[in-house]
Amino acid sequence: MLAKLKAATFEVLETMFYLFPESLEEGEILRSRGPFLRSSVTIAGPQAISISVQVPQSLARKMAANFLGTDEEEISQPEMEDILKETANMLAGSFLSKLEASAAFKLLTPTVQMLAAPEKNKKDPDKRLRFEVEEEVMELFVEKR
């Protein structure tokens, strides 16, 4: 399952953001400064899960600038949040397509929150993906709902 989510992540970042992530191994450390933005989308269905994407605000700004084709200085906080929600939505949609999931699985509206420190989800690293993107960390979490 995580392999398909990883493939979806590469596809979304490369196609829509012109960013080229590299997978980080568990334990590989890359420092990022906060605050952080985390967007989550629930996939409702027989086995509901949520997919969250978490990035430092500086990376969210870079993503938004690439997405909209504008300068980073021109990006507003609502635009960063909107684009991170769209990212979570695209990741989940691409993930469902790759899984060939049935119509019983539906995407709900994504949410976004700002965090002073990154959430680690240490309990279950098998449900986490980490990437280096533009020398910053992007983390994805898969959680049962």
Added chain:
Amino acid sequence: MAYNVLIVDDSATMRALIRKVLVISGFDVGEYFEVGNGLEALEVLEHNWVDIILSDLHMPEMDGAGLVQELKKHEMWRHIPVVLITTEARPEVINPFLNLGVQDYIQKPFRPETIREKLSGLLGEARTTDASEIESCDF
């Protein structure tokens, strides 16, 4: 010939992106109309001529399905081509929309040339912009 385009998406940033993609695609757009849901789209259609509608699926107030159903009820609107721009491309999700009369769909993530190809095909006009020119655009 310039075409009037109606973009229906509850995300302002996605609307901005689609608009930008249309520009760099070399698509000849007359007027842009942008709204956040199906109800607002119907209001635009009441007062303006629109050649093609690019619509999201999931929106508040009235979603993509509701919009298409309303369009099909009106003689003036039933022939306007509708293209869904959606994260959902599973046949189980898309086929009901195609059965409702939606002409085509574009799955996010997408490349600019995909939008150009779909719209050119639907509106029956060959475009002259070189695909490599689009790919090299920094947007």
